[in-house]
Amino acid sequence: MAEFPSKVSTRTSSPAQGAGASVSALRPDLGFVRSILGVLMLLQLVLGLLVWALIADTPYHLYPAYGWVMFVAVFLWLVTIVFFILYLFQLHLKLYMVPWPLVLMIFNVTATVLYVTAFITCSAAVDQTSLKGSRPYNQRAAASFFASLVMIAYGASAFFSFQAWRGVGSNAATSQVAGGYA
Numbered sequence: 001m002a003e004f005p006s007k008v009s010t011r012t013s014s015p016a017q018g019a020g021a022s023v024s025a026l027r028p029d030l031g032f033v034r035s036i037l038g039v040l041m042l043l044q045l046v047l048g049l050l051v052w053a054l055i056a057d058t059p060y061h062l063y064p065a066y067g068w069v070m071f072v073a074v075f076l077w078l079v080t081i082v083f084f085i086l087y088l089f090q091l092h093l094k095l096y097m098v099p100w101p102l103v104l105m106i107f108n109v110t111a112t113v114l115y116v117t118a119f120i121t122c123s124a125a126v127d128q129t130s131l132k133g134s135r136p137y138n139q140r141a142a143a144s145f146f147a148s149l150v151m152i153a154y155g156a157s158a159f160f161s162f163q164a165w166r167g168v169g170s171n172a173a174t175s176q177v178a179g180g181y182a
Contacts, residue, residue, distance in 0.1 A: 026089050033088065037104075037164075040157045041084045044111075047150040048077040054143040055122070058136040065125040066140075069147070072118040076111050076154075083107065101165040108158035115151035122147050 032038045052073035060066035083104065086092045092100045123144040130137035 028088050029090050036160055040153050041080060043153045044080050044150055047146050047153060048073055050146045051143050051150060052077060054139045058139050063125060063129045065121045069118045069122045072114045105161035105165045108154055108161045112151060112154040112158050115147060115154055119147040119151050
């Protein structure tokens, strides 16, 4: 039987070194920003911001219809920011127990349906709540237009999310390496 060595070399590390390694792992994935999903999320963020900013600059609190539009626009804008950050910093790969393609598909389908209702509500309420040609009328009409564009962007994201969930156009190894986005 072999004898134990009399001298054993050990190496210790401080917690500060370990914390530095985790911060460096949070580098943004610029490939995501150039992907279809990343471009659509950026488009949703910009257009969604326009929708709720245009409505917020009018006396929307006097009309319940615009309360619904504001809820949909702000809520989905905030959730889209969370998803964008998750995918940009590849945090979805660290939370591997969550079926992200399915979660993203369900979110995008739900967002599309909610924006359809917000677009219809906003468009129907423009003539009833403002004088034609006035500043609030123009802002609400513009918000309706941008709501339709955001609705289309969420619909396109739902389509591409469905394809990613089904694995269309790739095999399992490719989709895992690519992070789940096209």
